[in-house]
Amino acid sequence: MSKKSRPTKGKDSARKHREQPSSVRDEREYPVAKNEEYEAEIIGLTHDGEGVGRVNGFTLFVAGALPGERARVKVLKVKKQYGYAKLLNVLEASPDRIAAPCPIFDQCGGCQLQHLSYEAQLRHKRQIVVDALERIGKLPVAGVGADDTSAAGAIPVHPVIGMPNPWNYRNKAQVPLGEVEGGLVGGFYAQGSHRIIDMDACMIQHEANDDVISKVKEIASSLGISAYKEETGEGLLRHVVAKIGFRTGEIMVVLVVNGDKLPQQEAFVDSIREAIPGVKSICMNRNTRQTNVIFGDRTDVLWGSETIYDYIGDIKFAISARSFYQVNPVQTEVLYRTALDYAALTGGETVIDAYCGIGTISLFLAQHAGRVYGVEIVAEAIADARRNAALNGLANVDFAVGKAEEIIPTWRADGITPDVIVVDPPRKGCEPELLDTMLAMRPERIVYVSCNPATLARDLRVLVDGGYRVEEVTPVDMFPHTVHVESVTQLVKNETGRGNA
Ligand code: SAH
Numbered sequence: 001m002s003k004k005s006r007p008t009k010g011k012d013s014a015r016k017h018r019e020q021p022s023s024v025r026d027e028r029e030y031p032v033a034k035n036e037e038y039e040a041e042i043i044g045l046t047h048d049g050e051g052v053g054r055v056n057g058f059t060l061f062v063a064g065a066l067p068g069e070r071a072r073v074k075v076l077k078v079k080k081q082y083g084y085a086k087l088l089n090v091l092e093a094s095p096d097r098i099a100a101p102c103p104i105f106d107q108c109g110g111c112q113l114q115h116l117s118y119e120a121q122l123r124h125k126r127q128i129v130v131d132a133l134e135r136i137g138k139l140p141v142a143g144v145g146a147d148d149t150s151a152a153g154a155i156p157v158h159p160v161i162g163m164p165n166p167w168n169y170r171n172k173a174q175v176p177l178g179e180v181e182g183g184l185v186g187g188f189y190a191q192g193s194h195r196i197i198d199m200d201a202c203m204i205q206h207e208a209n210d211d212v213i214s215k216v217k218e219i220a221s222s223l224g225i226s227a228y229k230e231e232t233g234e235g236l237l238r239h240v241v242a243k244i245g246f247r248t249g250e251i252m253v254v255l256v257v258n259g260d261k262l263p264q265q266e267a268f269v270d271s272i273r274e275a276i277p278g279v280k281s282i283c284m285n286r287n288t289r290q291t292n293v294i295f296g297d298r299t300d301v302l303w304g305s306e307t308i309y310d311y312i313g314d315i316k317f318a319i320s321a322r323s324f325y326q327v328n329p330v331q332t333e334v335l336y337r338t339a340l341d342y343a344a345l346t347g348g349e350t351v352i353d354a355y356c357g358i359g360t361i362s363l364f365l366a367q368h369a370g371r372v373y374g375v376e377i378v379a380e381a382i383a384d385a386r387r388n389a390a391l392n393g394l395a396n397v398d399f400a401v402g403k404a405e406e407i408i409p410t411w412r413a414d415g416i417t418p419d420v421i422v423v424d425p426p427r428k429g430c431e432p433e434l435l436d437t438m439l440a441m442r443p444e445r446i447v448y449v450s451c452n453p454a455t456l457a458r459d460l461r462v463l464v465d466g467g468y469r470v471e472e473v474t475p476v477d478m479f480p481h482t483v484h485v486e487s488v489t490q491l492v493k494n495e496t497g498r499g500n501a
Contacts, residue, residue, distance in 0.1 A: 031056035032075050032083060039091065042069040045124055049112035049483045053085065060085040064106075066094040066116060096120035102203045108188050111204065111481035122160040122477060125485045129453045129475050130157050137457030139470065139500050153500045157473045161334055166480030169328045171310070173202065173209040173242045174294055177228065179235070183221030186213060186240060194230055204481060208278065212242035212253055215275040223268060228258045233290045236262070241285075241294070243319060244278075245310030246329045252281040252308045254321045256295060258288055262302075269303045281305050283321045295322060312336065315363045315392050323384045324357050328478050335449065335476045335486060336364045339422060342447045342471075342490035345369050349419040352411070352443075354404040354434065359385030359397065361422055361449070366394045373416065374399045375407045405431040412441055422447040429455025432462070439466035446491040451478075453485055460489065469494040 032038060032055050040053035042065045051065025053073060059082040065071045070092040073085035090097070100106075100114035113121050133139045133155060142154035163169060177186040178196035187199030201210045220227075220237055228238040241254035253272055255262065262268055262284060269282055281304040287296030299321045307318040310325070312333050319325050326332040339361055343351065345368040353362040356374035358381050366372045366389070374397060376382050382401045389397045400407050404423070421443045423430055429452065430438075438446060439462075446468060450456035460470055468491040475487040 030078050030083070031058040032060065032078060032085075034075050034078055037072060037074045037088065038085070040065070040071050040073045040085065042067055042071060042094075045116075047128060047483060047485075051087075058083065062087050064115065065090070066097055068094040069097070104197070104199060107190060107197060108199075109191050110188065110202070112483045114481050118162060118166050118480065121480065122162045125160045125477060126157060126475055128485050129456075129473060129487055132453035132457040133157065133460070133473070135457075136454055137461045137464075139457065139460060139464065153469070155470045155473060155500055157475070160475040160477050160485075161331075161338075162477045163331060163480055166477070167203050168206050169330060169480065170202075170205045170209070171244050171246055171325070171329055172327050173205050173213055173240075175199075175213050175240050175242075177217070177220075177237050177240065179227040179229070184217045184225075184227050184237070186217050186227075206244050206246070208244045208249075208251060209242040212251060212276055212279075213240055216240045216242075216253065216255070216272065219268060219271040219275065223264050223271075225263060225268070230290075230292070233258070238287060239294050241321070243308065243325075245308050245319065247311040248309050249278050250280040250308035250310070251276060251278040252283065252319065252321065253279060254283045254285055254299070255302075256285045256287050258286075260286060265302065273303065279304065280308050281321075285321060312360060313364060315360075315367075315388070317358070317360070317388050318384070318391060320384070322380065324378070324381050326360065326478075331476055331478045332360070335478065335488060336361055338474050338476060338488040339447050339449055340364055340368065342445070342488060343368075343420045343422060344445060345420065350417065352408065352416075352418045352421045354408060354421065354423045354430075355425045356385060356399065357381050357424070359388055359399060361424060362397055362399070363388060363392060363394055365420075365422065366397045369420075370396065372397045373411060373418075375402060375404050377401070377403055403431075405434040405437070408434060408441075409437050412437060417441065418443045420445045420447065422449065424449035425455070427452040427455065429459050435459060435462045435466070439463065439468075442467070442493060444493050448489040448491065449486070450489065451484065451486050453487065456487065456489065460491070463491055464500050467494050468492065470500050 038055045040055045042051040042053050044052035045067050051062040053060040053062045062073050062085050064087040071090050072088040075085045077084045096117045098117050105114045130141050140154040142156045175186040185198035187197045190197050226235040228235040239256040243252040282302045284302050285295050285299045307320045348370040351365050351369045351372045353374040356362045356376045359374050362372045362374035379401045382399045385399045471490040473489045478486040
């Protein structure tokens with residue numbers, strides 16, 4: 001039951017508005033008012049993980065609330081079509097609500113969905129994909145199991161492939177450092193500020209990384225090394241970056257330093273080696289710019305090797321201080337196996353891997369294809385890709401630096417005719433020029449790996465209109481407890497006229 005009823009609109013109230021102070025005016029125009037408390041019905045969950053509440057027919061976004069709940073909320077902000085409210089207390093809880101396991105879930109902001117059971121998170125992520133396909137792509141989605149009464153051509157969207165243990169999955173930690181009396185702290189920035197909150201363990205981080213961060217903080221404190229202060233640009237140690245190869249156990253520590261030297265470097269390195277037995281590489285990156293970008297341009301090895309190694313499937317990857325590498329290696333393998341499965345290679349195919357990064361998918365494909373062409377805009381990533389191809393003895397891959405939408409048309413002009421095109425674009429999806437070129441090249445199959453269901457749906461519409469059929473979609477949970485939704489879609493050349501409408 002709400003406290004306020006919908007205001008009557010009319011000439012009278014319009015005239016009164018001009019005479020009222022703005023706070024009162026808000027109350028008259030909108031069915032809710034700032035700073036007032038209401039009871040809200042929560043009817044949905046946004047892509048950002050906020051509850052969608054209704055009060056007097058008005059939409060209020062309520063962080064922390066879940067669909068199916070009734071909650072007492074306090075309005076923070078009112079806009080024309082919707083507003084924001086703070087969750088005061090849950091009056092009727094969703095059966096999917098759980099107590100967030102992490103004690104700093106509310107303050108940290110790194111995870112958004114810990115208050116939702118993992119099973120419900122996976123259902124929510126599937127629904128985001130389904131909604132995008134239907135609403136943005138105007139594509140028909142098949143029902144699940146016995147409910148499937150959908151028409152021919154309706155697209156199966158499979159359940160999200162989750163993790164058996166959705167914790168400690170990250171292989172990389174990047175922690176900003178600060179100072180308090182008595183030593184260094186490091187953890188995360190308090191919400192809406194750059195105040196650093198100290199943290200000893202992150203539940204989605206590999207335990208070895210947490211251990212590295214704690215030990216480095218201790219060692220730096222005992223050596224009296226200062227932390228960088230963003231406001232003044234003074235102080236030395238900016239970030240500690242810890243990386244671990246899940247399959248090899250090899251550990252890399254990168255100290256990001258505001259300056260050219262680390263005082264007592266030798267003692268620092270010796271202490272790290274003593275405290276962290278698995279360490280294979282200790283690097284220092286210099287970043288003297290007043291910026292919130294973590295890395296500067298120069299990296300030196302202080303001790304050990306320049307790289308650590310890890311495997312995805314049976315492909316070995318070299319990981320350097322700056323190289324891009326997927327942060328959840330367990331689910332990355334699941335994602336790539338799905339992409340490989342959808343590529344349906346028999347050994348002789350020509351394949352294009354667009355947005356190839358360090359060539360991870362390309363190398364997976366190369367083991368089963370005739371020739372693979374990878375393209376990526378970041379030159380350092382392509383250098384890593386070439387190195388990784390050599391490391392695995394894969395000679396049937398060619399990598400190019402550039403924009404996919406510019407390089408692939410030149411390949412077309414050169415007479416390259418792919419049987420399969422794989423794309424894995426950033427959040428904004430594929431450029432229209434690339435989609436046009438793909439349609440002109442007309443490969444047998446297209447595999448679309450996506451981190452954003454909205455742009456996926458937009459691009460699938462173009463491909464379907466251009467003569468492809470969406471066969472199926474498999475979402476994979478790469479980032480449990482966060483709102484990220486990754487998926488793999490298989491499209492095939494539509495020769496039968498059996499489209500998706
Ligand atoms: N397939 C890789 C990386 C995917 S992330 C993997 O699985 O690891 C998307 C990649 O696209 C990033 O590496 C980014 O640098 C690259 N990128 C962004 N815009 C691009 C463009 N227009 N052309 C080619 N690559 C681009």
